[in-house]
Amino acid sequence: xxxxxxxxxxxxxxxxxxxxxxxxxxxxxxxxxxxxxxxxxxxxxxxxxxxxxxxxxxxxxxxxxxxxxxxxxxxxxxxxxxxxxxxxxxxxxxxxxxxxxxxxxxxxxxxxxxxxxxxx
Numbered sequence: 001x002x003x004x005x006x007x008x009x010x011x012x013x014x015x016x017x018x019x020x021x022x023x024x025x026x027x028x029x030x031x032x033x034x035x036x037x038x039x040x041x042x043x044x045x046x047x048x049x050x051x052x053x054x055x056x057x058x059x060x061x062x063x064x065x066x067x068x069x070x071x072x073x074x075x076x077x078x079x080x081x082x083x084x085x086x087x088x089x090x091x092x093x094x095x096x097x098x099x100x101x102x103x104x105x106x107x108x109x110x111x112x113x114x115x116x117x118x119x120x
Contacts, residue, residue, distance in 0.1 A: 039115065046116025049109050053101065060120050068098060075117050084114050 050060070050071075057067040064070045074082055082090075091110055094100040105113070 042112045042115040043119055045109075046112035046114065049105070049113045050116055053104065054113075057098070071117060072120050074120065075114075076120075087114060087117070 050058075054071070059066050059070040060072050061070060062072040064072075075084070075087070088110055090098065091105060091113075092100060092102045
């Protein structure tokens with residue numbers, strides 16, 4: 001059995017992907033490695049987008065409300081969670097006090113942001 005020691009892993013998604021890759025056969029592991037790297041890159045890029053565009057109004061801490069609601073577990077909570085299409089709609093057209101970001105975020109930015117939100 002292979003042991004993997006990961007120091008300073010920034011996201012749970014990456015840790016799960018690496019653990020899954022270790023538990024799979026060598027053939028399955030090789031197939032999963034590019035996907036894990038792609039997922040980790042998307043999460044990192046999404047975190048960068050969040051830091052540049054969202055953190056002024058939204059927190060990622062549970063229950064912390066700033067100008068907008070906390071996005072902690074926005075896609076995971078059992079009641080009132082937002083789906084990816086709902087979040088895309090809000091990002092495109094705005095909602096309430098939130099302005100539209102359709103001219104500021106590319107589709108790739110939105111996909112990466114969604115990948116990041118899944119890790120919160």
